Amino acid sequence: MSLLVTGTVGIDSVITPHGRVTDVLGGSATYFSMAAALFTRVRLVAVVGDDFPAAFRDLLGSADIDLAGLETRAGAKTFRWKGEYSQDMNERETLELQLNVVNDTPPKVPGAFADSDVVFLANTHPGLQRELLKQVKSPRLTVCDTMDCWIENEPAELRRTLGVVDGIVLNDGEARLLTKQMNLVAAGEAILSMGPRFVVIKKGEHGAMLVTADSVSVIPAFATKDVCDPTGAGDSFAGGMLGYLDRCEVHDTAALRRALVRGTVAASFTIEGFSLDRLRRVTAGDVDARVRDLVAMVRIE
């Protein structure tokens, strides 16, 4: 049981209809790790600059996250993102993006992490995703994310990465862009033909779809009025999902479906506050209660 995540740890500034925050903890690997740590011990691999606040490191360390792979690079600056959400929070605009240290030499997977069982490659250049994956000896489950810029600018590299992972988690717009298929079931099947044995398509407030060779599953999002800031919802979803799967003996469709539920629940907490404000306070009891609430919400008798 060991879950490794590679991705971004950064500093965010966010504006939503519910308020604004400046210089808060963010990044794909951050949200993923905090969500996954609700279920299992997480090994975080990322690089930050020496401007990364000690309080943010402490926050990550206070969860069940091994920070041996969180490199602080002297003289470098941490990744920064500033964004603003639309009134309905279904769209967002990037106001500022500073790649900083993320644009330099990538982090290394520490030797002690080379025996990781489950690996999640958060969004980055697909070639780098494979480089990082090679540093893990024999993972039993590998999943990647991606985004529009790689789909459009590095299609060959992305295809190679899709050829070596077990699964991919991406959003509906990315799935359509990657496959030129408007219908999401068709898009999922087209991605399966590129290599992975499962595809998870995230649909934001509309939930997620799991496509395997012989099944299509749909999990609605947790319906709630308490949406404060959608930032990190997708990464929290992946974190809850993979954190749960790390504890599973087998990774069949039934396990994947249960994992999607945990991802949905993790994301539902993340969006209730800015940054990690809500997710960091979630207990195992909170998770269990919300899983029950979600089950009740979607149960068909």
Added chain:
Amino acid sequence: MSLLVTGTVGIDSVITPHGRVTDVLGGSATYFSMAAALFTRVRLVAVVGDDFPAAFRDLLGSADIDLAGLETRAGAKTFRWKGEYSQDMNERETLELQLNVVNDTPPKVPGAFADSDVVFLANTHPGLQRELLKQVKSPRLTVCDTMDCWIENEPAELRRTLGVVDGIVLNDGEARLLTKQMNLVAAGEAILSMGPRFVVIKKGEHGAMLVTADSVSVIPAFATKDVCDPTGAGDSFAGGMLGYLDRCEVHDTAALRRALVRGTVAASFTIEGFSLDRLRRVTAGDVDARVRDLVAMVRIE
């Protein structure tokens, strides 16, 4: 056990990425009735012109639909709509709309239909919806639909109608327009405060949400690649839902949820063909099989 529907029976021409059809059977009450007839006997109240093809009347009559309330008005022309769907079929443009007979004196509810148990008032002027409802003596369940033009131009009339129905079925954009609430749970609750005891918000390919005073339920759409023409999906959803409820002793939240499943299934057949091409051929066995498939698709263990 008797279900009355008032609405439009018309002649459609439709263009989708999968083809085009000209002068086919359409209209809200048509789709509603054909879907509801999968579950119960339907009493259809609508008016057409004397240009309405005998073959269309025969098609409706071949299902479990009582046509005693389908008035053919001499010298009048049938409602006509022509529309074209976008590539992803999530948007459509009305290319041509001829209200024709729908703009004249409304139909009457036949005396033999005055004892109807369940009434669905498909979209029309909210004042007319109440006029039609008054012609039914003591229905045990009344549900209406509405659309943006009444929300914007007849808000007071619509409020009065909302004050006398048990439930409303409307789409997400309409719910947001009616309540100025972007969040659908909040929108649903705001509509409850206007009178109905339940609100069903249709989200197209993303399914439907049921909001009552003490519950929120979410049913995803049936995930399928076989989407040919979305026309009538929402009316078929309402038809499947109310057709099922007409057979239920009680109309509590559990029954409403089961009804949403039947609505989802009915809509999933409608969109597999143009006009009634697929829905008209659906058997009780097809319905049962698809309910099982939908349950399997959304089951959380």
